[in-house]
Amino acid sequence: MSDAFGPPPSPFVTGLRGRCPQCGVGRLFDGYLSVREICESCGAALSEHDTGDGPAVFVIFILGAAVVPLALAVEAAFGPPMWLHAVLWSAVILGGTLALLRRLKGVMVALHYRHRGPGS
Numbered sequence: 835m836s837d838a839f840g841p842p843p844s845p846f847v848t849g850l851r852g853r854c855p856q857c858g859v860g861r862l863f864d865g866y867l868s869v870r871e872i873c874e875s876c877g878a879a880l881s882e883h884d885t886g887d888g889p890a891v892f893v894i895f896i897l898g899a900a901v902v903p904l905a906l907a908v909e910a911a912f913g914p915p916m917w918l919h920a921v922l923w924s925a926v927i928l929g930g931t932l933a934l935l936r937r938l939k940g941v942m943v944a945l946h947y948r949h950r951g952p953g954s
């Protein structure tokens with residue numbers, strides 16, 4: 835996967851930036867979560883490395899591990915009404931999901947591309 839220009843880019847860097855795992859330049863996504871068919875820059879086949887809903891599991895685990903202890907700590911410290919918990923944590927979970935999902939999907943697609951290789 836390396837070429838005459840040096841080693842391939844890090845799958846973590848390209849995934850977090852939403853860039854092609856082969857060249858690191860072209861865009862990985864066509865929309866929010868749709869993986870492009872091919873890279874606009876280098877022509878790498880990207881859609882065959884689409885990880886589908888896999889990244890959602892990691893988002894659930896990460897946000898669950900963060901929000902549950904925070905909610906318990908807020909309840910113990912301030913004892914707010916339940917409606918405030920519902921509003922607050924719904925907003926945190928929605929914002930966290932929007933912030934993490936695309937980036938984690940980018941990393942998973944890039945890791946799949948790196949370890950399965952182009953054309954597999």
Ligand SMILES: [Zn+2]
Pocket residue numbers: 854855856857858859860873874875876877878
């Ligand atoms: Zn590319």
